[in-house]
Amino acid sequence: MAMRTRLTWQQEKCLQNYLGGKRFCLLYKASVQKFSSQNLLCTCDSQGPIMIVVYSENCVIGLYLQEGIRGKEVSITAFALQETGFSLCAIGTDSPYLLFLIRKNSGLCILLDEKTVAISPGIRKMLRLPDHNDVTSIQECEAFRCDELLDERMTRGVAVLHSNLLQALRNYKPYGDLVQQTRILLLGPTGAGKSSFVNSVKSVFRGCITHQALVGCDENGISDKYRTYSIMSKDNSGPLPFVLCDSLGLCENAGLHTADVGHILKGHTPDRYEFDSMKPITPKHPNYIHDPLLKDRIHCVVFVFDINCFELLSCELVAKIKQIRRDLIKRGILHLALLTHVDSLDRITKADLIDIYNYRPVKSKLEVFHKVFGFALSDTLVVSNYDSEWQLDPVKDMLILSALEEILYTANEFLEDLPLNK
Ligand SMILES: Nc1nc2c(ncn2[C@@H]2O[C@H](COP(=O)(O)OP(=O)(O)OP(=O)(O)O)[C@@H](O)[C@H]2O)c(=O)[nH]1
Ligand SMILES: [Mg+2]
Numbered sequence: 001m002a003m004r005t006r007l008t009w010q011q012e013k014c015l016q017n018y019l020g021g022k023r024f025c026l027l028y029k030a031s032v033q034k035f036s037s038q039n040l041l042c043t044c045d046s047q048g049p050i051m052i053v054v055y056s057e058n059c060v061i062g063l064y065l066q067e068g069i070r071g072k073e074v075s076i077t078a079f080a081l082q083e084t085g086f087s088l089c090a091i092g093t094d095s096p097y098l099l100f101l102i103r104k105n106s107g108l109c110i111l112l113d114e115k116t117v118a119i120s121p122g123i124r125k126m127l128r129l130p131d132h133n134d135v136t137s138i139q140e141c142e143a144f145r146c147d148e149l150l151d152e153r154m155t156r157g158v159a160v161l162h163s164n165l166l167q168a169l170r171n172y173k174p175y176g177d178l179v180q181q182t183r184i185l186l187l188g189p190t191g192a193g194k195s196s197f198v199n200s201v202k203s204v205f206r207g208c209i210t211h212q213a214l215v216g217c218d219e220n221g222i223s224d225k226y227r228t229y230s231i232m233s234k235d236n237s238g239p240l241p242f243v244l245c246d247s248l249g250l251c252e253n254a255g256l257h258t259a260d261v262g263h264i265l266k267g268h269t270p271d272r273y274e275f276d277s278m279k280p281i282t283p284k285h286p287n288y289i290h291d292p293l294l295k296d297r298i299h300c301v302v303f304v305f306d307i308n309c310f311e312l313l314s315c316e317l318v319a320k321i322k323q324i325r326r327d328l329i330k331r332g333i334l335h336l337a338l339l340t341h342v343d344s345l346d347r348i349t350k351a352d353l354i355d356i357y358n359y360r361p362v363k364s365k366l367e368v369f370h371k372v373f374g375f376a377l378s379d380t381l382v383v384s385n386y387d388s389e390w391q392l393d394p395v396k397d398m399l400i401l402s403a404l405e406e407i408l409y410t411a412n413e414f415l416e417d418l419p420l421n422k
Helices: 009-018 037-044 096-100 121-126 152-170 194-206 258-266 315-331 350-354 360-373 394-416
Strands: 022-029 050-055 060-065 074-082 085-094 108-111 116-119 135-137 140-148 182-187 227-232 239-246 300-306 335-340 380-382
Touching: 009 022, 009 074, 009 085, 022 037, 022 050, 037 050, 037 096, 037 140, 074 096, 085 096, 085 121, 096 108, 152 350, 152 394, 182 194, 182 258, 182 394, 194 227, 194 239, 194 300, 194 335, 194 394, 258 315, 300 315, 300 394, 315 360, 335 360, 335 394, 350 394, 360 380, 380 394
Parallel strands: 182 239, 182 300, 300 335, 335 380
Antiparallel strands: 022 140, 050 060, 050 140, 060 074, 074 085, 108 116, 116 135, 227 239
């Protein structure tokens, strides 16, 4: 029967993060392989980095041995997981074998055969453990091999996917050559990451980080103009066949006017139009596009939300967004949702980003999002925008490109579905 760890999912995630992106493979479990130091040491010998975890009634105490269990001295880090949090302390170098023997002046000693762990007052203090007893009884002990979360095979897989996506998007063409560029409108609450998504897409195609669209934090919103962004490909072969349209954020009372959304959708709003939250654009505006063509219209709308904050939006704003969505449905305009800031989810690691749609907290966020806004799970995309990075990251790129691929194919479905006489 396969052994299962006693670590909870949260504890495992916490350790993964604190120990620098590790994946744990359970090698030894005292209740299965006997409470025997000999058994533990034989099982873990020469296996690479090792984590030993002992479970007592009140807390989980552990040791991390970066150089693993071998015949020579290795550096040892102790940690404690308690309800109040995580604490870590380096306890110096020692032979891993000596950790299991009683010694004078030793800081920490696991007496597995006696089912006890002895911890000196100094180390107890650093680990923020209660100091009423130096010896703690052990209920269970487990030892894990610590593998890199992003191993070579995964990194290679990401690189292949990344280059396939980039190629697919470079070959993308608007359906039936009806337009030269499909137009994607980004709508969403202030600070959701609309302009950052524009920058992220630009960065991926350009091959370096760019900050063309202004981003930042301001409760009144950063973007105040309607901006349409073409994306240049790295080889200077001209603009890519899609345009990202960035807008003023949606707010309860101020922000983008609902009537302005209608004007943008129909193609009346010119690039760089300065929004007025109180007054939507009128045909009297000098740059108003009076007879918009199919190329001026919006072919797909993307509602952008911060994955950490959509549950905190006011009822008024949720109602406003739902109203815009109903309007889109009435007009037959296809739309998707894009959840940003996924990198800021508690305890998320780079490896979780690779398989983000199967990452447990994201799955539950998507279900809540579906309940609040009614988007189908398959119409809800997840990205981590470039925020403060200076270098591209293949994993982030992969998420941005897969979201973009979905968006562009949705725009093509809209074009394909247009009545022929239009
Ligand atoms: N960590 C992280 N930060 C992000 C992400 N997307 C955006 N940000 C940050 O969130 C803040 C708001 O992002 P913007 O792109 O300006 O948001 P916006 O939707 O354009 O906001 P307005 O123009 O004000 O409506 C900025 O500080 C960004 O750097 C993301 O995916 N992850
Ligand atoms: Mg913006």
